[in-house]
Amino acid sequence: MITLGHFLALSAVLFAIGLFGVITRRNLIAVLMSVEILLNAAAIAFAATAAYKDPVFFSGQLFALFIMVVAAAELSIGFAILLNVFRHTGSAATDVVEEMRG
Amino acid sequence: MSYLYASHLYWIPLLPALGFLVVILLGRLFKGRSAGYFTTLVMAIVAFLASGLLVEALQAAPQWAVEGGEAVLVRPALPGFPFTFDWSWLAIQGERGVHFTLYVDQLGAIVLFMVAWASLFIHLFSIGYMDGEERYATFFAYLQLFTAAMLTFVAAGDFFIALLAWEVMGLMSYLLIGFFFKKKSAQQAMKKAFITTKFADLGFMVGLFWLYKETGTFQMVEVGQAAEHLAAGVALAIGLLFFLAAMGKSAQFPLHVWLLDAMEGPTPVSAMIHAATMVAAGVFLMARFYPVLEAGHALPYLAWVGAITALFAAVLGAAFADVKKILAWSTVSQLGYMFLGLGVFGWAAAMFHLVAHAFFKALLFLGSGSMIHGAKTQDIFEMNRLARYMPWTYGTFLIGAAALMGIPPFAGFWSKDLILHMAEEHAPLLWAMGLVAAFFTAFYTTRLIVIAFHHPSYESPWKKAPWNQGCPALNLGPEDCPPEPPPPPDHHPHESEPVMITALLGLAVFSVAVGLWGSPIFGQKLLTYLYEGAAPEILPPAKLMGGYLLGTLIALAGLFTAVALYAKDPLKQRLPDPVVAALQRRLYIDEFYYKVVARVAQWPTDLLWIIDTYVVDFLVDLTGYAVGAFGQALRWLNSGKVATYAAYIVLGAILLILGGVRW
Numbered sequence: 111m112i113t114l115g116h117f118l119a120l121s122a123v124l125f126a127i128g129l130f131g132v133i134t135r136r137n138l139i140a141v142l143m144s145v146e147i148l149l150n151a152a153a154i155a156f157a158a159t160a161a162y163k164d165p166v167f168f169s170g171q172l173f174a175l176f177i178m179v180v181a182a183a184e185l186s187i188g189f190a191i192l193l194n195v196f197r198h199t200g201s202a203a204t205d206v207v208e209e210m211r212g
Numbered sequence: 213m214s215y216l217y218a219s220h221l222y223w224i225p226l227l228p229a230l231g232f233l234v235v236i237l238l239g240r241l242f243k244g245r246s247a248g249y250f251t252t253l254v255m256a257i258v259a260f261l262a263s264g265l266l267v268e269a270l271q272a273a274p275q276w277a278v279e280g281g282e283a284v285l286v287r288p289a290l291p292g293f294p295f296t297f298d299w300s301w302l303a304i305q306g307e308r309g310v311h312f313t314l315y316v317d318q319l320g321a322i323v324l325f326m327v328a329w330a331s332l333f334i335h336l337f338s339i340g341y342m343d344g345e346e347r348y349a350t351f352f353a354y355l356q357l358f359t360a361a362m363l364t365f366v367a368a369g370d371f372f373i374a375l376l377a378w379e380v381m382g383l384m385s386y387l388l389i390g391f392f393f394k395k396k397s398a399q400q401a402m403k404k405a406f407i408t409t410k411f412a413d414l415g416f417m418v419g420l421f422w423l424y425k426e427t428g429t430f431q432m433v434e435v436g437q438a439a440e441h442l443a444a445g446v447a448l449a450i451g452l453l454f455f456l457a458a459m460g461k462s463a464q465f466p467l468h469v470w471l472l473d474a475m476e477g478p479t480p481v482s483a484m485i486h487a488a489t490m491v492a493a494g495v496f497l498m499a500r501f502y503p504v505l506e507a508g509h510a511l512p513y514l515a516w517v518g519a520i521t522a523l524f525a526a527v528l529g530a531a532f533a534d535v536k537k538i539l540a541w542s543t544v545s546q547l548g549y550m551f552l553g554l555g556v557f558g559w560a561a562a563m564f565h566l567v568a569h570a571f572f573k574a575l576l577f578l579g580s581g582s583m584i585h586g587a588k589t590q591d592i593f594e595m596n597r598l599a600r601y602m603p604w605t606y607g608t609f610l611i612g613a614a615a616l617m618g619i620p621p622f623a624g625f626w627s628k629d630l631i632l633h634m635a636e637e638h639a640p641l642l643w644a645m646g647l648v649a650a651f652f653t654a655f656y657t658t659r660l661i662v663i664a665f666h667h668p669s670y671e672s673p674w675k676k677a678p679w680n681q682g683c684p685a686l687n688l689g690p691e692d693c694p695p696e697p698p699p700p701p702d703h704h705p706h707e708s709e710p711v712m713i714t715a716l717l718g719l720a721v722f723s724v725a726v727g728l729w730g731s732p733i734f735g736q737k738l739l740t741y742l743y744e745g746a747a748p749e750i751l752p753p754a755k756l757m758g759g760y761l762l763g764t765l766i767a768l769a770g771l772f773t774a775v776a777l778y779a780k781d782p783l784k785q786r787l788p789d790p791v792v793a794a795l796q797r798r799l800y801i802d803e804f805y806y807k808v809v810a811r812v813a814q815w816p817t818d819l820l821w822i823i824d825t826y827v828v829d830f831l832v833d834l835t836g837y838a839v840g841a842f843g844q845a846l847r848w849l850n851s852g853k854v855a856t857y858a859a860y861i862v863l864g865a866i867l868l869i870l871g872g873v874r875w
Binding site: 129132133134135136141204205207208209 | 854859862
């Protein structure tokens with residue numbers, strides 16, 4: 111029997127993987143991919159919770175759809191920034207962008 | 213009963229204020245003399261309104277008659293008199309707020325009339341006098357705002373509004389004294405006037421707040437009713453605080469020092485602000501404040517200060533060579549008479565003198581402006597037989613001078629003798645001082661006329677005297693305050709242009725008319741109008757006859773003494789050098805202020821400077837340094853690595869979640 115706990119555990123594991131990727135990866139493309147994993151972890155949690163707890167309104171499923179749209183928009187902007195960074199610096203590494211260092 | 217003019221009385225102060233706004237905002241559009249014509253037109257409307265208001269006040273005021281030495285009430289005041297206008301200002305949801313109250317009683321109506329007409333003539337005169345000066349339009353804008361403030365002050369029914377108008381007048385006085393601000397002496401004079409009068413104004417503010425604490429109102433009528441319930445000591449203290457303000461504004465000893473140097477301003481300004489209206493505001497304030505002064509028995513202080521000032525200023529007036537400064541001393545002295553009059557219960561007499569003096573002194577000052585314009589010098593010794601070249605100026609000046617000297621039947625004769633009569637009854641010593649001052653008044657006026665109008669041009673003994681080098685009264689040396697150059701030798705005085713002469717003639721008519729209005733010849737109508745049922749100035753002429761005779765004799769004595777001394781040999785110095793030096797350097801009072809008072813006042817200032825620099829500034833700097841150091845300490849957090857920031861976000865989220873679980 112697959113319970114809500116299983117889904118949430120999957121979501122938590124995916125979230126941790128994504129977080130690990132965002133913090134440790136130096137390549138901007140890898141970072142964006144990790145962000146995708148984060149978003150999908152959240153989407154799984156929403157959809158699963160709704161499926162078990164809210165069979166009437168499907169609000170969690172709706173949120174999952176929203177997250178997909180947001181993820182698409184975020185990716186397009188992220189890639190635009192990435193392209194500009196690459197043109198500007200000749201590299202797609204996160205640590206070349208450090209003008210904001212204190 | 214409806215009053216056409218009284219129901220619209222707020223237009224009287226409002227119009228010149230609007231005129232000020234128009235001229236100051238659209239200054240560039242006023243080419244040539246147009247600013248002068250425009251503002252004069254505004255003043256003509258205001259003078260018309262003020263005249264209508266006075267006529268209505270004359271009809272509505274209670275009417276008294278003198279019958280057998282007693283004042284008899286013929287008819288009480290008509291309903292609606294005194295005229296009031298009330299506009300509540302700063303009132304928030306049922307609070308009282310500050311009432312913008314205008315209150316015009318008998319005194320208010322006649323002083324409004326005086327201010328409006330004097331201002332009209334001075335505007336008219338300035339059209340010609342200021343011609344070709346830089347900032348011509350600005351000058352008229354200032355005059356307009358000053359007039360608005362003075363009219364507001366006179367019409368104010370609320371001491372708070374009066375204080376506001378009083379301060380605006382002080383500001384305009386400051387700006388107009390320094391109108392020729394490129395001159396060092398004008399810069400110094402404007403500061404001197406401002407600081408002296410501001411010091412005195414502290415008395416007004418402190419007194420006003422104290423008064424509010426005691427009576428709970430700023431309204432003049434309510435203050436008048438509450439006055440008798442004040443404790444005598446409190447009433448005396450508040451009265452003296454207000455008197456301090458009046459002393460500063462009206463240039464009474466020992467705060468008279470600024471008025472002489474205020475003559476650095478253009479002559480129409482001297483006529484307007486420093487002779488006819490603003491300096492009389494102090495006297496007017498005392499008249500409005502009379503109930504508290506009486507309740508606190510503060511009147512003897514007024515009388516003494518007034519008498520001392522009247523005498524000492526009249527004596528010093530005889531020692532000066534600058535025509536405007538002689539007239540300035542004369543103003544100080546005549547204001548002293550007014551305070552003397554108030555101090556010896558001669559309320560109506562003092563007010564009569566105030567109105568009469570405003571007209572004839574404005575006339576004399578404008579006359580002196582005409583003289584300066586024609587002769588190209590202010591020194592009476594350098595003026596060349598002006599009577600021959602300037603007949604109109606000469607004739608009108610004589611009328612003003614006769615009023616000042618107290619020659620019957622001119623204005624000053626009737627008003628001054630009434631004040632002296634009151635002094636004789638209540639304070640014989642002050643009466644004697646007033647008589648001596650009257651002698652000197654006639655003396656210095658005649659000296660001025662003889663030397664300026666009848667003698668040819670001489671080298672000025674004033675400029676040669678070693679003790680007059682530089683401007684010691686302004687704390688300026690000869691390099692900063694060089695003597696004015698004498699007029700070129702081929703210069704011929706010329707009569708002034710028609711607008712200026714018109715102004716002189718108008719003021720001459722008014723000064724004669726006001727004097728006759730208050731004289732027994734026409735039944736002392738002005739005094740019965742001002743009479744409020746308690747003052748004892750309405751006297752049968754028979755009782756005044758002795759005073760009239762004495763006054764005439766003293767005026768003639770002063771006149772003939774001056775003629776005898778100056779007709780033949782005006783340059784001869786008859787007193788020893790140190791005496792002349794002391795008189796011409798104003799008894800060293802100004803220098804005492806600069807050298808002693810200013811230095812003593814510097815000590816606490818220095819102490820405060822040290823505290824400010826080493827304590828207050830230190831604390832302020834410390835705040836800045838502390839914040840800076842804190843920022844430096846946290847600098848390493850801001851690594852510039854995106855990954856680190858992401859880690860911070862995660863950390864923050866975890867902390868928030870843990871916190872949420874805890875609480």
